[in-house]
Amino acid sequence: MAIYTNEMLESMKKVEAARAVNVTLDPRRMTAEEKDTLLKTYHPDYKEGEFTNLQIGPNKGDKVPLELAAILQANPRIDPEKVDLSNPDYDVDVLIIGGGGAGASAAIEANNGGANVMIVTKLRMGDANTMMAEGGIQAADKPNDSPAQHFLDAYGGGHFAAKKELVYKLVTEAPEAIQWLNDLGVEFDKAPDGTMITTHGGGTSRKRMHAAKDYSGAEIMRTLRDEVLNRGIPVVDFTAAIELIKDDKGAVAGAVLLNMETKEILIAKAKTVIIATGGAGRMHYQGFPTSNHYGATADGLVLGYRAGAKLLYPDTLQYHPTGAAFPEQTFGALVTEKVRSPGAMLNNANGEAFMNPLETRDVSAASIIRECSDRGNGVHTPEGVGVWLDTPMIEIKGGEGTIEKRIPAMLRMFAKYDIDIRKEPILVYPTLHYQNGGIDITTDGMSCVENLFVAGEAVGGIHGRNRLMGNSLLDIIVFGRNAGRNAAAKAKDVTVGKLNLDHVSAYKKEMEEAGIHSDIVSPKLLPDYRRHK
Amino acid sequence: MENMVHVFLMGKMYEVPSSLTIMKAIEYAGYQLIRGCGCRNGFCGACATVYRIKGDPELKACLACQTKVEDNMYIAMLPGFPLVKQIYDIEKVRPDETIMMQLYPEIYSCIGCNACTKACPQGLNVMQYIAYAQRGEYEKCAEESFDCVMCGICSSRCPAGISHPQVAMLARRLNGKYIAPKSQHLADRVQEIKEGKFEGMIEDLMGKPLSEIQELYNTREIEK
Ligand SMILES: Cc1cc2nc3c(=O)[nH]c(=O)nc-3n(C[C@H](O)[C@H](O)[C@H](O)COP(=O)(O)OP(=O)(O)OC[C@H]3O[C@@H](n4cnc5c(N)ncnc54)[C@H](O)[C@@H]3O)c2cc1C
Ligand code: FES
Numbered sequence: 001m002a003i004y005t006n007e008m009l010e011s012m013k014k015v016e017a018a019r020a021v022n023v024t025l026d027p028r029r030m031t032a033e034e035k036d037t038l039l040k041t042y043h044p045d046y047k048e049g050e051f052t053n054l055q056i057g058p059n060k061g062d063k064v065p066l067e068l069a070a071i072l073q074a075n076p077r078i079d080p081e082k083v084d085l086s087n088p089d090y091d092v093d094v095l096i097i098g099g100g101g102a103g104a105s106a107a108i109e110a111n112n113g114g115a116n117v118m119i120v121t122k123l124r125m126g127d128a129n130t131m132m133a134e135g136g137i138q139a140a141d142k143p144n145d146s147p148a149q150h151f152l153d154a155y156g157g158g159h160f161a162a163k164k165e166l167v168y169k170l171v172t173e174a175p176e177a178i179q180w181l182n183d184l185g186v187e188f189d190k191a192p193d194g195t196m197i198t199t200h201g202g203g204t205s206r207k208r209m210h211a212a213k214d215y216s217g218a219e220i221m222r223t224l225r226d227e228v229l230n231r232g233i234p235v236v237d238f239t240a241a242i243e244l245i246k247d248d249k250g251a252v253a254g255a256v257l258l259n260m261e262t263k264e265i266l267i268a269k270a271k272t273v274i275i276a277t278g279g280a281g282r283m284h285y286q287g288f289p290t291s292n293h294y295g296a297t298a299d300g301l302v303l304g305y306r307a308g309a310k311l312l313y314p315d316t317l318q319y320h321p322t323g324a325a326f327p328e329q330t331f332g333a334l335v336t337e338k339v340r341s342p343g344a345m346l347n348n349a350n351g352e353a354f355m356n357p358l359e360t361r362d363v364s365a366a367s368i369i370r371e372c373s374d375r376g377n378g379v380h381t382p383e384g385v386g387v388w389l390d391t392p393m394i395e396i397k398g399g400e401g402t403i404e405k406r407i408p409a410m411l412r413m414f415a416k417y418d419i420d421i422r423k424e425p426i427l428v429y430p431t432l433h434y435q436n437g438g439i440d441i442t443t444d445g446m447s448c449v450e451n452l453f454v455a456g457e458a459v460g461g462i463h464g465r466n467r468l469m470g471n472s473l474l475d476i477i478v479f480g481r482n483a484g485r486n487a488a489a490k491a492k493d494v495t496v497g498k499l500n501l502d503h504v505s506a507y508k509k510e511m512e513e514a515g516i517h518s519d520i521v522s523p524k525l526l527p528d529y530r531r532h533k
Numbered sequence: 534m535e536n537m538v539h540v541f542l543m544g545k546m547y548e549v550p551s552s553l554t555i556m557k558a559i560e561y562a563g564y565q566l567i568r569g570c571g572c573r574n575g576f577c578g579a580c581a582t583v584y585r586i587k588g589d590p591e592l593k594a595c596l597a598c599q600t601k602v603e604d605n606m607y608i609a610m611l612p613g614f615p616l617v618k619q620i621y622d623i624e625k626v627r628p629d630e631t632i633m634m635q636l637y638p639e640i641y642s643c644i645g646c647n648a649c650t651k652a653c654p655q656g657l658n659v660m661q662y663i664a665y666a667q668r669g670e671y672e673k674c675a676e677e678s679f680d681c682v683m684c685g686i687c688s689s690r691c692p693a694g695i696s697h698p699q700v701a702m703l704a705r706r707l708n709g710k711y712i713a714p715k716s717q718h719l720a721d722r723v724q725e726i727k728e729g730k731f732e733g734m735i736e737d738l739m740g741k742p743l744s745e746i747q748e749l750y751n752t753r754e755i756e757k
Contacts, residue, residue, distance in 0.1 A: 123570075123579070127570075127572065131572055131576050141716075141723075146731055147735055148731060148738050152753060155750070156750030160746065164739050171735070175719055175723045179719055182710070182719070184623065184706070185708075185710040187709035190716060195718060196716050196719060206756050213680075217576075218576050218682070222683065223702075223705075226702055232620070260567050293571055293577070294570050294572070294573055329553075329601060334574070412655070412680075413574075529560040529565075530561075530565055531562075531563065
């Protein structure tokens, strides 16, 4: 099945030979200065030619990836003058765009708040990045830990760029978020006495990663989905929001929807709207493969930006250090950090443990890129290049059976191609993983546009310029619930005026005036992987 | 030259590279997927697929994003297989046998054919977890069904009309909420936060000049 090249086999032997020594090592962590130089030289976020400055809109002059600029400064999918807004197909209090973890949490809380709430989602509910999270969710709930310690890790890990008040909310509401999930029936890994089994993730100073094996996100997502359905909250699936609607007071008041299959246009009127559309991996920035789900195309940023919402840190992406580099069928898929947390070492082609495996993600990714480029210590694969992640070490350190117990999804993913990760190491290379930036919000979850709330990966500012593992599942719960609550409360005082799409027309005009001629339409909705002859 | 194979997508033949997954082969053939594609990595269950290899009567099932094409593979996707999900209030149900009887009585009509287990693309012992559910052993049912991606292939093969993934979903929620041991340290911490025990500590930290926070971060002690 998986056919190794001779180079790969030779190199694998070196890793095996070095294992007995490597397992005893604890490579030193890099100093702050070393990390700084490494990032500036090797991290994709610092590649000048891959970015451009926006010419129009609320972030005019700011730097964003070329691919993002192309969809932000593109044409709408509809002609704003021709859409009939006079007979909305849906009329609700709170409209939630996106059926992932943030959207589902928001829906449950908006429902608790007595609002008439509806979810529209592009694919099925749960076809989302949330479903794919393997590693876990952070919360400082152990006696040797505290929300302050969590704050320090998150704020420092994000290079001191996060909005402090958002981090404050994230860490102080974390234990309650875990409790809320547990009370909904989410099965966390626990010791027989009920103590949560918690581990390290890259950049954590305390073991505060809670997990449900390596199906953490799936377990959370399927439970939230079940709860949304139990409450009878309407979910309109295979339907994308393609534009926000405003009223004559300039507040957001609904969305233009597109049935993904029949292409029918529908109008949803709402008192408040929550964007929960997730990330951007399928934009394939800089040509990177991605770990993200099929619909991660930054739609929320496009919708929000045209309506006047400001973005924060749209130039920072997270490249997960360990994407699968081999076999071809798994290319770009995530190899969870839970492989490194119990001790699997990163080895170069010569079997050398070239770094501490628990550095933060950006540092680890840059370090792997350095190993595979300038240092020439990468292992060549049919798709590219990679380094070894020595998975058999987990069994040595944790005892036989640890892999099957703690990371069954990983075991299964590689077993499909006849690779037994208990016995053989695997090849990894960074993969596009997470949108650190997004729409700027205040602690109530609202953007700078009236009645437009945002939650989840579409938000910018919670994680500064780099997110730690386990803080995103946390943020979608904390800020998803927060947005749901506040959007429901706000809806009580809103009377919607006359609906219009004037902002879309105005944006088109701004593009023209800036001399931008684009043949692209956005939001992108889905990537196109068809073979074009 | 790439090694090519013939596959039949909903009956129509296409030639595709043998290294592709079924999902990528469908795209290679020129289709833009909307249904039947979610996570693209074996977690969401959107891409349930059945197939036959020419000459072999056995109907096989798989996830299209996780399975390589083979020569003479006849492929049909099953996106959106109709599972029955019953509505309940998690706060009001109790983890006893009567709840399954009430919500999913069809599980007691299981004839033991084991077609569900044979079809499961995750390799789960589906019939066994249904047996646990019948007996009200929700902890075991939860454990046995944990890796379920709810693709619905098992249900498509079931002569008794059981919606296995939904039965397992209920069992896991019952287990997670009512049966698994409670986490005292979690309850304590939530209470401490409510009482404002950490407010001062964090506000103090937030108020420090950047250089001081950086110093604290760079020299923080890391739990072994
Ligand atoms: C492989 C993987 C592993 C991860 N592991 C971890 C981990 O261990 N710990 C952690 O904390 N985080 C992890 N993350 C990150 C985390 O899972 C995500 O950041 C988080 O789940 C995002 O949640 P969300 O609700 O914001 O977005 P999503 O869950 O992606 O949901 C967004 C939803 O919006 C829909 N949508 C998009 N555009 C539109 C539109 N125009 N109209 C209508 N609907 C739309 C999508 O289809 C989708 O259903 C991981 C991510 C990935 C991809
Ligand atoms: S697309 Fe999600 S399991 Fe195949």
